[in-house]
Amino acid sequence: MEENVFIIHPSEIIRKGLAWILQEYFKMEITQLSAISDVNSFAAISNNLIITIIQKGASLPAETEERLRKNNQLFVVSLSASTDKEGLVEGYDYDLNVLASNLEIQKLIQVIRKSASKSKPIMADNGDLTQREKDVIRQIALGLSNKEMADKLNISIHTVISHRKNITEKLNIKSISGLTVYAIMNNLLDISDINPEELI
Amino acid sequence: MKIFKKEDKMSSLVSANSNLLPVINRFGIQLGFKEKTIQDICKEKEVNPDFFLAIVNTYTDENYFPEEELLSFSPLLLIDYLKNTHNYYIGYALPKIERLLENIMANCGENYPSLKMISSFYQKYKTELLLHLKHEDEKEFPYIVELYKTRKLRPGQKSITEYENEHTDVEEKLSDLKNLLIKYVEPGYNHNDMNEFLQALFQFEKDLYDHARIEDAILIKQVSMLENELKPNEVR
Numbered sequence: 001m002e003e004n005v006f007i008i009h010p011s012e013i014i015r016k017g018l019a020w021i022l023q024e025y026f027k028m029e030i031t032q033l034s035a036i037s038d039v040n041s042f043a044a045i046s047n048n049l050i051i052t053i054i055q056k057g058a059s060l061p062a063e064t065e066e067r068l069r070k071n072n073q074l075f076v077v078s079l080s081a082s083t084d085k086e087g088l089v090e091g092y093d094y095d096l097n098v099l100a101s102n103l104e105i106q107k108l109i110q111v112i113r114k115s116a117s118k119s120k121p122i123m124a125d126n127g128d129l130t131q132r133e134k135d136v137i138r139q140i141a142l143g144l145s146n147k148e149m150a151d152k153l154n155i156s157i158h159t160v161i162s163h164r165k166n167i168t169e170k171l172n173i174k175s176i177s178g179l180t181v182y183a184i185m186n187n188l189l190d191i192s193d194i195n196p197e198e199l200i
Numbered sequence: 201m202k203i204f205k206k207e208d209k210m211s212s213l214v215s216a217n218s219n220l221l222p223v224i225n226r227f228g229i230q231l232g233f234k235e236k237t238i239q240d241i242c243k244e245k246e247v248n249p250d251f252f253l254a255i256v257n258t259y260t261d262e263n264y265f266p267e268e269e270l271l272s273f274s275p276l277l278l279i280d281y282l283k284n285t286h287n288y289y290i291g292y293a294l295p296k297i298e299r300l301l302e303n304i305m306a307n308c309g310e311n312y313p314s315l316k317m318i319s320s321f322y323q324k325y326k327t328e329l330l331l332h333l334k335h336e337d338e339k340e341f342p343y344i345v346e347l348y349k350t351r352k353l354r355p356g357q358k359s360i361t362e363y364e365n366e367h368t369d370v371e372e373k374l375s376d377l378k379n380l381l382i383k384y385v386e387p388g389y390n391h392n393d394m395n396e397f398l399q400a401l402f403q404f405e406k407d408l409y410d411h412a413r414i415e416d417a418i419l420i421k422q423v424s425m426l427e428n429e430l431k432p433n434e435v436r
Contacts, residue, residue, distance in 0.1 A: 044387055071386070171379070178376030181321045185314040185384040 003113075004045060006052040008033045009079065014098065018053065018079075018105075025106050040064050046071035049116045051109070056080035059091055073116045077108070128170055136163040138188050141180040203257050203264060206239040206249050213238065217260055219406070226284040227252060248273045255281065258417055259410050265417055275422045276348055279341050282419070285411055286333045293404055294326060300397040307390040314386055321380070325373040332370050339363065344423055353430050360423040371412075374405050 005028045007015050015032040022028055033039060036058055043064040050068055052060060056078040059065070068074045078092040088095050094108055129137070132153075139149045146164075150157045168174050173182055183189040204213055210233040214221060221231075227247045242249040251273040254266035301322055308315055340363045347353070378401050385394070 046386070046388075067387075171383075173376045173379055174372045175376050177321055177324050178373060178380060181314075181317040181376075181380055182384060184317045185380065185386070191313040191317065 002048045003028050004042075004048050004050045005030045006033060006039060006042070006050070006054075007031070008036055008039060008052060008054045008058075010034055010055070014079070021102055021105055022109070025102070026109055028109075037061060043067045048072045049113070050074045051077060051112055053077045053079050053096065056089065056092075056095070075112050075116070077112075129167065133163055133167050133170075134188055136160065137167060137179055137183050140164070140176060141183040141189050141194060203261060204238065204253055206237065206242075206253065208238055209233065210236055210238050210241050213256060219403075220256055220259060222288060222407075223256060223259055224252075226281060226288065248277060251277050251281075254418060255414060258414050262413070274348065275344055275419060275426075278414075278419050278422070279344060282411075282415065283337065283341065286337060289333065289404075289407075290330070293407065294329075297322075297397070297400050297404060298326075300393065300400055304389055304393045304397055307393055308388055312386075312388060314384070315389065318377070318380065318385070321373070321377060325370075325377060328373060329370050335366065344419075347423065347426060347430075351426075351430060353427065359427055360420055364420060371405070371408065374401065374408070377401060378405070 003026075005022060007018050007030060009015050009018075012034070015034070019030045019032055022030060031042070036054065039052070040061055045068065050072045052074070054060065054076065060068075060076065065074070065076075075093045076091070077094045077096050078089060080095065080097045082097065094112065096105065096108060100108075132155075135153055136149060139152060144152065146157050146160045149160045153160070167179070171179075171182060173179055180189075180194060184191050184194070202216065210224075210229070214224070214231075214233075227242075228245050229241055229247070233241065236244075238252065239249055241247075242252050250266075254273070257264045257266065301319060305315060305319060340360070343358070343363065344360070378398065381394070381398055381401075
């Protein structure tokens, strides 16, 4: 996974200083932006680890943030100018202040990297499907029969059938091959798990 | 919607519903109608006007059922028409959809698993549709032709409704394909290519829907009537 760091701050001193520190310790692609709205040009990035460091109190444009979050692992870090210890504020994943030491900055990046590798590969928005329904779709896509699914998921066939009915109603996708395509498109399965030439 | 009559101008028909153009083409009728009526043009082209009207009106109005005309033309005419429609799908509509899909695939990045899946899914759908058309062309239609020629039911012969039930539901996958695109495709494709593709799918779905209605509303009814007529003879 590629890493992108965005430092968005009106102060050039802060942008350049922070970029310099990050570059010294980590090989990261760093983009410096003076205005928050400039981040909109990057909304199409996908499958990356994105760290945005923005002025505390500011937030990313909602639409862009939603899109980046959907297609990437996005972490938003607030940068406060004061040394107050009010801690993490809602809307940010981590906080940082201008007096942070090199060591504190390094630690933060390591924490973010660790958290990114822990969480599963990007899970896109799956609408209103429950975890169980996602499990069922995955098994459908892998070609299991209702009986096999019931055994594997430790539920009754009746429950499997009722899940299938709910899935079809929610998604408005009826065919098995259609559900398989859905599973791939929504990252419930990887394309390598199935043979696309043999869609059921 | 308005039901067309023999006295109506052919031009008014196309003006009212341009989707009828490929339909009337299947009768060998082409643009340049001048002031001629439906009756005039049908006579020129040696097309049974009742049959022509039954078809265009079924396309135009969902609730239209050509009761009066039903007995005035042979189902063999209808079968020729349906075969023409199949050829139109195989020779024009499907290749067009495929071209549009190829455009999308050519203009998107290498690493785009969702579109690859969409493409495989389309192939799956196409195979199923072709099988469906083949079943009608090679089994169902020849049965009907033979039935009308011999006017006899062979012992153990499948009825038209049984043939129909053997069909897979081809509408299902087409509707899934549209929904997958509308709801789940990820950015990274060319908008214009995608819009054209999706619009072609919508158009094709409508075509198939009307085509199926003609089969159900006219052909199946006609053939069932004949089957019922012939049955008592068998018993005797």
